[in-house]
Amino acid sequence: MTLLTEATDIFAAEKRSGRCLVAFAAKRQPLGSGLFGSDQVRRLKTLLQALRAEGWLMSVRAMFEPNASAEPYVFDTGFAHEMDMVGAFEAPSLSAALAGTVRLEQAGWARRFATEWLLGPREFSTVQGRGALTDHSWGFLALWEWNDAWSAATKAERRAYDEECDVAFKGDVALGINIAGRHRLDWASPWHHAGLWEASSLGSVDLAMQGHEAAADFKFTTSRHYVGRLRPLADFIEPDPD
C-alpha cells in the first residue's frame, strides 16, 4: 500500500497488517412497537462476542490496549450531532470487515440504526498522549478529504503543510489526547481518512481544534468532526419497551 501522505515526526507508518477499521456513525431509528426486541438484542450481543472471538477489537481503547476490555464501547454523540453514536472496531481483514457490517446489519443493527460504515486499513500507528491520564471518557472522530488545493499543491508545499500540522498534533498529545493513528477510507468512501482520539474532556478537544485552526490544518482539507462521551454500546441496543 502506498501512503496518501508521508509519515511525520508524530505519525509513524504502520507495517501493513491487513487489519481493517470498522468505524460507524449511527442514528437510532424510530420503530414500531416490538420491532426491536429481546430477540434482536440477544442476536446482536451474541454476534458482537463472536466477532471478538474472531479477532476483532471492539473499541478505540482496544487499539491502544488489545486486552483492555472485551466489552464494545462507543461515543455518545447525540447531544451535539444528528448521529446518536460513533464508534470504531477493528477487523482482522478488509473482507472480514465488509462481511461483518452485513452480519451486524442482519442481526438487528439495521433495524435499530441508520448507519454510515467507514472501512479501511491502518496507515499510521497509535500515538500515546503525554502524561499519565487514565481518563478517556471523551472521544473524537475526524473524517476528512484532501481538497482541490491540496491536490494541486507541490510536494514541497505538502511537506511544509504536514510539518505545520505536526505542531498542532504535538499540541494534542501534550493535552493528553491519545491518537489512534490514521486509517485510510478512500477506497470505499467519499472520505479519504479517519482519525480517532481519546480525550479527558470536551474542553481538551476544543483546545486541540484551536491549535489545528492556528496551524491552518483546514486549508487543505474538508472535514467532518464528531465528539462524544464514552459509553457502552450495550446502552444503545437495549430492547424497546413493549
Next chain:
Amino acid sequence: MSECIWIHYARPRPHWYGLDAATQAAHEKTWAMAAEASLAAGGSRLGRYHIRGQQDFETVEIWRFPSAEAAFEHWSALTAAAYGELNAFANNIGLAIEGSP
C-alpha cells in the same frame, strides 16, 4: 473472501484542465495500465458511464472484484499513480445479497 461490487464516481479536479494534452494522455495511459493489471488479477469492469447531467461527478465506473482486498489493490495502484490528485472521487463497495439473481 466474497465477490464485491465496487462503484467509483469521479470528475477531473480543476488543475487537470491546465495540463497539456500529452501530459493528460500519459496519465490516462498509466491509469489504463493499472486497470489492465486489475483485469488480469480477476477483476471485471462492467463499464464507465457519463452522469454529469444528474450528478456533481462526471462519470461512474462499476467493477466486480473477487474480494474487498482486490478492490483496495486496484484503487491503491491508481492513487499511487496520482489518480486521486487529478480527480475528485467517491467510492463505494458492496457484497452481493445472498440469494440475489
